[in-house]
Amino acid sequence: MTDDQRLHSSDLPELFRVADAASLEGQRLSIRGTRLRLVLAVAAAVLAAVSLEIGDGWDLPALIVAVIFLGTLVLEIWLLGRRPERDWYDGRALAESVKTLSWRYAVAATPFSASLSDEQAERHYVSAAEKLIDDAPATSVIVTAPLGVTDAMRALRHTGLTTRRDLYLKNRIGDQLTWYSTKARFNADRARRWRLALILIEALGVIAASLRASGVVDVDLPGILAALLGAGTAWLAVRQYDAQSRAYAFAAKDLGTIHNGLRTIDSETEWAVHAADAEEAISREHTMWRASRGAYGG
Template sequence: MTDDQRLRSSDLPELFRVADAASLEGQRLYIRGTRLRLVLAVTAAALAAVSLQFGNGWDLPALIVAVVFLGTLVLEIWLLGRSPERDWYDGRALAESVKTLSWRYAVAATPFSASLSDEDAERHYVSEAEKLIDDAPATSVIVTAPLGVTDA
């Protein structure tokens, strides 16, 4: 297969790029949140093993542990509310579905019969892409460009 026969990400419609970007942003936020959650938990555990009294009997590491646990709780609530893993998975699923649909269109595979006219095949492609959007869960994927077939 030569390079000009490959279907690249840049050849795919805007819907793919938007879904892919939403997936990557969800992945980035989820990984950062998980990393921070683990750092906070390890920090709290390490400080909990230490005792350092000062002033009127205040234990500095215990105070820091309390603050770190509070930070962990706030982060956990944010992750539950924002749910970046949902954006990651939903965006990825939509992007891969668009890629599959585009590949099928490009090679005249089912449901794009080679006997269809170019206009009918493109109309069917747009209809199928609209179904993908309708079936997709509500995520951070916002389509602004019109659906259609790219030149590639």
């Protein structure tokens, strides 16, 4: 194993990829479902503001609004039954737990210290992975392959402490630090953009309401803008850009401190303890994210 190698997703056990795929699919469905509900709500408000009679006095926009509400009802019932957010949160929790367990094994961190034989370490790994599966919601993740360590994990474990330490700092702590930093900036930027958009809608609402009150316009523009404002506020609450930006920034700072503390360790005993502490910190950040989403399974 060279300095450029790392534990890619394909180098982790199948259990990780199954949980990761379930989480990504749940995330996709949850976000799309929420977005569609908000779009339909705004569309209903727009159509409710106009009138166009057809046939024997039927109001076409009102009929379309009825269809929209029916579609929204069906979507809401589907989301309630399917609960894609459950797969998103629970699948991510299992995937991250498997990843941290695999890294602990691969770099000989507690409880997989280098003093253990290969057989002992692998037996302990399988036992810990089985516990993760037992604790995982059965409806979210279906295990499709036997548990066990991969060749890449085993190869990294068999390298010397210096190699394991440098690879871990670069490809685990370094990657996580970059990811959290990037996400912090991304969420801060999105939060700022959405706040500006909401301020613009509010300003337009003042103008629209004034025009409606003075009789300049007959269309219910204030109602449309109110619907847009409500949808934008709801989306901002769902995505939690501000909270996520702060959490990711804090995690990045924490990981930077951990990186500095690990780079000078040259004792297997000390390394096993501190590398395990680093994985605990990474797991803690994810636990805080999951808690902020109000997800605890069930």
